[in-house]
Amino acid sequence: MQEALAAVGLQHRQHSAWNTLSGGERQRVHIARALAQQAGVLLLDEPTNHLDIHQQLSLLQLVRSLPITKVVALHDLNQALACDRLAVLHQGRLVAHGTPRRMLTPALLREVFRVQASALIDPQDGTTVLRFKPSMTSTMNHKLARLGALLLGLCAATAAWSETFEVKMLNRGSQGAMVYEPEFIRLQPGDKLKFLASSNGHDAVSIDGMLPAGARPFKGRINEEIEVTFTEAGLYGIKCLPHYAMGMVMLVQVGDAPLSALQIPAEAPERAQKRFQHIAARAAR
Ligand SMILES: [Cu+2]
Incomplete structure (x- = not known):
């Protein structure tokens, strides 16, 4: 007592x-x-x-x-x-x-x-x-x-409200030509990404086969801003349609999905596959 x-x-x-x-x-x-x-x-x-x-x-x-x-x-x-x-x-x-x-x-x-x-x-x-x-x-x-x-x-930790992060679609960035910046981001379920038409000629489209179960595919328009909410935990692959073959892709990790679960579709262009591997390797560090 x-x-x-x-x-x-x-x-x-x-x-x-x-x-x-x-x-x-x-x-x-x-x-x-x-x-x-x-x-x-x-x-x-x-x-x-x-x-x-x-x-x-x-x-x-x-x-x-x-x-x-x-x-x-x-x-x-x-x-x-x-x-x-x-x-x-x-x-x-x-x-x-x-x-x-x-x-x-x-x-x-x-x-x-x-x-x-x-x-x-x-x-x-x-x-x-x-x-x-x-x-x-x-x-x-x-x-x-x-x-x-x-x-x-x-718990002592205060949970934050959902957040919106910006992604630039660029002709040239720190990782080379035709890139999303950042090319990798970690989100909590409910967070949003806003894709900015920073350079001309890009869009953001979800990649079939790189969407968690229950997640909705999305497709932005060229030269237009698009805001996407990521509700389902898992790994998301995103591509720029005109520059997919040049390897313009982005990886989004939502919740505590392990990076080791990354599956790159076999039909993805070779340069896109390579970029994903590099992104995942950098993100795992
Ligand atoms: Cu592009």
């Missing part, structure tokens, strides 16, 4: 009466009780309810630091961003689960939580913060659903 109280920072309150404890201290006592029972999993139902912001943050910090699995029901989606995994419940049913950045997408937030969300970046530390506005297409659903996000696990 002493250890449990120490873990939640309440040793000095050991002899205090319950009614003299603050809301935050009471939550800590609940957690200490679970720790004293040596539980393997800690279930918390909206633990930050009715706490002031300082208490909320310090409680979540405490929860995150405990070396056991935590399952937390939360309504604050910004707090949810810090979890390892999220399960989204809609009207009492599980509708989605995955990493926060895959779950808290504008589409899902609109559908399940009926809000418009924008992701803002804190200029001080680059952390993503969600801002919400009422959805303009609010449905006339009078049944007031209990909406909630149930979160499985918490």
Whole structure:
């Protein structure tokens, strides 16, 4: 019991009466009780309810630091961003689960939580913060659903929101003629690439046979910018149609797909095959 109280920072309150404890201290006592029972999993139902912001943050910090699995029901989606995994419940049913950045997408937030969300970046530390506005297409659903996000696990690392990276399509770059720059990039599922028509005469097209299962093929137009969202984990091969034979290709690694799984189609032009091999070798370093 002493250890449990120490873990939640309440040793000095050991002899205090319950009614003299603050809301935050009471939550800590609940957690200490679970720790004293040596539980393997800690279930918390909206633990930050009715706490002031300082208490909320310090409680979540405490929860995150405990070396056991935590399952937390939360309504604050910004707090949810810090979890390892999220399960989204809609009207009492599980509708989605995955990493926060895959779950808290504008589409899902609109559908399940009926809000418009924008992701803002804190200029001080680059952390993503969600801002919400009422959805303009609010449905006339009078049944007031209990909406909630149930979160499985918490970690200290803050998950970032999906990011957009730019790729230049160039006649000449640091790796030679007819290149994408960068020619290799690592993304998290949900991230986007924006292909810029930096030089004339290029496009970006997904290569058949170099798309993960479930990923949609895409085809940009020559001299036009195209933005592609990479939702499925795996390796993606991209080609410039006019310069495929000259080896103008790019490799995209999404999630933790191993580079060793790279499969270059036999029908790919020889120079494209070579470029892929070089890209993969450089990326593996
Ligand atoms: Cu090209």
